Amino acid sequence: MDLLGNLAHGFAVALTPANLLYCFLGALIGTAIGVLPGLGPPATIALLLPVTYGIPPTSAVILLAGIFYGAMYGGSTTSILLNIPGEAASVVTCLDGYQMARQGRAGAALAVSALGSFVAGTLGIVGLMVLAPPLASFALRFGAPENAALLVLGLMMVGYLGGGSMAKGLSMAALGLLLGTVGLDPIVGDARFTYGIFKLAEGFQFILVAMGLFGIGEVLVNIERMVRPEVLRTRIAGLLGTREEWRRAAGPTARGSLLGFLIGVLPGGGAVIASFIAYALEKRLSRHPERFGRGAVEGVAAPEAANNAAATSSFVPLLTLGIPGNASIALILAALLIHGIRPGPLLIQQKPELFWGLIASMYLGNLMLVVLNLPLIGLWVKLLQVPYPLLAPFIVVFVLVGAYSVNNSASDVGITVIFGLLGYLMRKFDFEPAPLVLAMILGPQLEASLRRALIYARGDLLIFVERPIAATLLALAALLLLAPLVRRAARRRLADVLAPAPADDPHGRQGA
Amino acid sequence: MVRRDAAAAAALLAVAVAAAVESARLLPYGAVRNPGPGFFPWWIALVLGALALVLLGQALRPGAAAGRAEPRRVGRVLGLLAVLGLYALVLEPAGYPLATFGVVLFMLRVTEPQRWPVALALAALAAGGSYVLFGLWLDVPLPAGPLGR
Numbered sequence: 001m002d003l004l005g006n007l008a009h010g011f012a013v014a015l016t017p018a019n020l021l022y023c024f025l026g027a028l029i030g031t032a033i034g035v036l037p038g039l040g041p042p043a044t045i046a047l048l049l050p051v052t053y054g055i056p057p058t059s060a061v062i063l064l065a066g067i068f069y070g071a072m073y074g075g076s077t078t079s080i081l082l083n084i085p086g087e088a089a090s091v092v093t094c095l096d097g098y099q100m101a102r103q104g105r106a107g108a109a110l111a112v113s114a115l116g117s118f119v120a121g122t123l124g125i126v127g128l129m130v131l132a133p134p135l136a137s138f139a140l141r142f143g144a145p146e147n148a149a150l151l152v153l154g155l156m157m158v159g160y161l162g163g164g165s166m167a168k169g170l171s172m173a174a175l176g177l178l179l180g181t182v183g184l185d186p187i188v189g190d191a192r193f194t195y196g197i198f199k200l201a202e203g204f205q206f207i208l209v210a211m212g213l214f215g216i217g218e219v220l221v222n223i224e225r226m227v228r229p230e231v232l233r234t235r236i237a238g239l240l241g242t243r244e245e246w247r248r249a250a251g252p253t254a255r256g257s258l259l260g261f262l263i264g265v266l267p268g269g270g271a272v273i274a275s276f277i278a279y280a281l282e283k284r285l286s287r288h289p290e291r292f293g294r295g296a297v298e299g300v301a302a303p304e305a306a307n308n309a310a311a312t313s314s315f316v317p318l319l320t321l322g323i324p325g326n327a328s329i330a331l332i333l334a335a336l337l338i339h340g341i342r343p344g345p346l347l348i349q350q351k352p353e354l355f356w357g358l359i360a361s362m363y364l365g366n367l368m369l370v371v372l373n374l375p376l377i378g379l380w381v382k383l384l385q386v387p388y389p390l391l392a393p394f395i396v397v398f399v400l401v402g403a404y405s406v407n408n409s410a411s412d413v414g415i416t417v418i419f420g421l422l423g424y425l426m427r428k429f430d431f432e433p434a435p436l437v438l439a440m441i442l443g444p445q446l447e448a449s450l451r452r453a454l455i456y457a458r459g460d461l462l463i464f465v466e467r468p469i470a471a472t473l474l475a476l477a478a479l480l481l482l483a484p485l486v487r488r489a490a491r492r493r494l495a496d497v498l499a500p501a502p503a504d505d506p507h508g509r510q511g512a
Numbered sequence: 513m514v515r516r517d518a519a520a521a522a523a524l525l526a527v528a529v530a531a532a533v534e535s536a537r538l539l540p541y542g543a544v545r546n547p548g549p550g551f552f553p554w555w556i557a558l559v560l561g562a563l564a565l566v567l568l569g570q571a572l573r574p575g576a577a578a579g580r581a582e583p584r585r586v587g588r589v590l591g592l593l594a595v596l597g598l599y600a601l602v603l604e605p606a607g608y609p610l611a612t613f614g615v616v617l618f619m620l621r622v623t624e625p626q627r628w629p630v631a632l633a634l635a636a637l638a639a640g641g642s643y644v645l646f647g648l649w650l651d652v653p654l655p656a657g658p659l660g661r
Contacts, residue, residue, distance in 0.1 A: 054650075167566045171524055174560035178531050178553060185549040192539055192549055216596070223592065223623055224585045389624030390634065393616040397638050400599065400612065405652040414600035421593055429520040447552040459545025 003129065010356030013058060014364055022059045023361045026066015027368045033067070034074020034086045035380045037388075039395060041071040041087070042327040042434070043214040047395070049207050049335055050402040057339035058354045062361040064335055068328045069121060069311045069362065072271060073369045076113040076304050077380055080106060089271035089307040092279045096292060096299030103295050108241035112249045112297055113304040114373045120257035120305035121366040124312030127261045128319075129359050132348065136320040139345035144456060145463050148449035149473035151442050154267040154323045156477045158435045169435045172426070176436035179204055180443025187451050199411060204419075206334050206441055208403055212416040213433045214327070215399040217423020219392050241297075249301035252282045256305030264310030267317055267325040267438075271307035278306035280494055312362065318343055319355060323442065327434040330441050337441075517571035521564050528561035588623050607657010608647065613639035 013019060033044045045064050052060035075087030080097035093113065100109035142150065155177075159169035182193045183203025194200040241249075259281065260274040282302040283292045292299050317323045322344035324330035336343055341351060348355045373380070403416035426433050457463035465471050535541075535553040542548025595618045603611050616638045620631035647654040 165567075165570070167563050167570065171560060171563040171567060174556055174563055175524070175527065177556045178527070178560060181553045181556070188549060190539070190549045192553065193534065220589045220592065224589050389620070389626065392624065393619045393634065393638055396596075396619065397612055397616065397642050400596075400615070401608075401642055401646045401652065401654070404603070404608075404654065405646070408653050410600050410603040410655075413603060414597065417593065417596040417600060420596070424589065424593075429516060431520070450552065451547045454544060454547055457545075459543065461544070 006352065006356050007360060009352065010360035013353050013357030014062065014360035019059055019062055019357065019361060022063040023066050023365050024368055026063040027070040027365045027372055030067040030070020031074035031369065031372050031380065032383060034071035035077050035383055037078055037084050037086050040218065041068050042331060043218050045328055045331040046210040046214045047398045047402055049331060050405045052335050053338060057336060057341055058357045060335050060339065061332060061354060061358050064332045065358060065362065066365045069308065069365065070369055072308045072311045073114060073117050073373045074380065077110065077377065078384065080109045080113065081381060089275050092275045092303045093300055096296045099293065099295035100300065105295065108245050109300050110377055111241050111374060112245065112301050114370055116249060116253040116301045116305045117308040118366050118370045119253055120260060120309040121312055122363065123257045124261050124309040125359060125362045128312055128316055132316055132320050135316065136345045136348050139321050142469065144449045144452035145467050145470040148446060148453050149464060149470040150321065150323065151446040151449065153473045153477040155439055155442065156480045157267040158438050160480050168431050172431050173435040173439040176439025177443040180440045186444045186448040205406060207406055208412055208416045209419050209440060210331055210334065210437055211399050211403055212419025213423035213437060215395065216417060216420025217427060217433065219395055220420060220424040221427045222388060223392065245297045249297050252298040252302035253305040255281065256302035257309040260306030260309030261313040264313035265316045267323055270314055270326040271310040274306040274310035275303035276494065278302040319347055320345060324438055327437050330438050333441060518568060521567035521571055525561060525564035525568065528557050528564055532557035532561065592619065592623050604655045608654035609639050609643045610657050612642065
């Protein structure tokens with residue numbers, strides 16, 4: 001079937017009443033949690049994972065994906081109106097969005113952000129649709145050595161791009177790989193690190209780890225540093241913006257979309273970095289860089305386009321290689337695994353209804369999001385008035401029910417609480433939970449590929465160098481090890497460009 | 513904050529050493545041409561140990577960046593953690609509605625103090641509402657405890 005035929009098939013899947021409803025729910029929940037500081041997309045997806053057990057896999061993915069890209073829309077609302085990023089990917093939107101709001105142009109800022117997000121999201125889907133099938137066919141040539149090399153590169157990139165110190169990111173990845181070894185050996189089936197505890201034979205269940213790290217961990221951190229946001233008392237007028245504003249926003253939206261798409265494809269890339277780089281690029285290209293930070297519409301359009309395009313394109317490595325690039329995508333991978341579907345090069349061929357249904361639902365979801373975010377903006381501002389202390393108990397209850405429902409076992413609740421403590425400590429000590437979660441889910445694949453490759457090559461390590469694809473991937477991974485030096489220099493330049501720095505996210509939230 | 517970073521690095525180092533020792537003790541390493549169950553954990557423990565040493569070095573380096581000052585409400589966090597731990601223990605004997613009511617009430621009276629009527633009403637709503645939604649409607653077999661049946 002050709003592209004259009006496939007897409008038509010996808011729309012037939014996405015337009016069924018049930019899937020339309022899941023798509024709408026995803027967009028709605030995504031916007032809500034994007035607006036609410038204190039609850040990020042990974043936490044929400046983790047909380048909703050148990051709910052997706054009972055629905056078909058395609059619907060589950062449509063719902064969870066909607067939450068993920070919907071949060072990118074909602075996150076900008078708080079950045080513009082409160083100077084508090086609802087999501088880490090909207091931090092940079094604060095710089096000019098809030099200034100625009102203070103100058104009485106909140107409406108225009110929200111409109112540029114929502115329509116820019118829509119354009120970028122839609123372009124991102126086109127890119128995903130065009131790029132994913134050939135990439136998947138290419139990846140079909142991968143054997144065990146290539147898979148192992150690809151996973152090593154993926155983990156290195158997550159450590160490198162995940163923000164913060166590379167050593168910290170990689171150490172969390174290593175810890176995740178270790179945690180992933182608890183349970184049955186993937187090749188011979190021996191029990192490892194179970195110490196006679198029957199429960200540990202199945203390993204740490206990913207969903208419990210995710211709910212603990214993201215759900216409980218986030219609540220604990222928020223309780224510790226509670227900050228009460230003040231909504232800017234401004235009348236949201238002029239939602240259409242002026243013609244001049246749209247003219248100035250057009251270029252940044254296009255460039256932000258392209259940049260965001262390219263960065264989002266990289267594992268660990270994602271929406272946060274995309275938004276920062278897009279902002280820096282626009283400031284550099286602008287003939288009036290002095291306007292940035294003082295309410296420049298370009299400074300809203302570019303990062304908002306970039307974070308949406310990146311959110312969409314981060315589905316590329318998941319759907320073609322089976323490698324999740326960020327925590328939210330890892331949780332969507334977990335939802336698929338629960339349904340017995342392992343994403344990889346064969347997914348598009350074997351589950352076309354899932355791949356094309358998801359693509360079509362993204363087009364629909366982006367449309368719904370524009371409607372949800374522009375005319376209904378007043379509603380979302382009201383939602384901000386729900387105080388976090390009243391919201392937190394409901395999040396906790398959701399986690400507790402979710403943890404129990406995995407195996408109907410109270411000890412699972414205990415495991416989740418323990419990982420909640422770990423998630424809290426990680427945030428306290430400035431470690432990102434995302435690399436740990438990704439490594440935990442990729443660990444068994446990495447180990448199996450590595451050991452198979454070694455068995456196949458009779459222990460000859462040269463197999464990773466003699467095969468060109470594996471060698472290239474490993475060379476890239478090795479280059480990344482040198483990257484902290486390069487990054488230190490780049491960060492200094494980025495800091496110069498971005499000054500004045502955005503306010504720290506007072507809720508210490510996880511990005512993307 | 514140097515001490516904090518160093519403590520985190522030391523904890524990771526301890527995990528790495530423990531993992532290396534335990535995988536060497538419990539699991540057959542095999543050989544490079546036929547790696548056993550202990551092969552991968554052993555090497556990962558080694559990598560983690562090396563990274564922990566790098567982090568330790570960075571933390572102890574003179575002029576390591578000072579962390580930001582944070583509001584300290586650690587007591588509330590520890591209190592909530594203890595209550596959640598207790599929740600896992602009493603969930604089956606006490607039943608879901610009662611145990612959940614307790615956790616939410618604790619959060620609304622101790623973690624983020626609200627007025628009694630608000631706290632009681634919300635705790636009842638959260639516990640009862642979630643029991644009806646998940647237990648009765650979505651058929652999650654939540655333990656009913658003494659209140660059930």
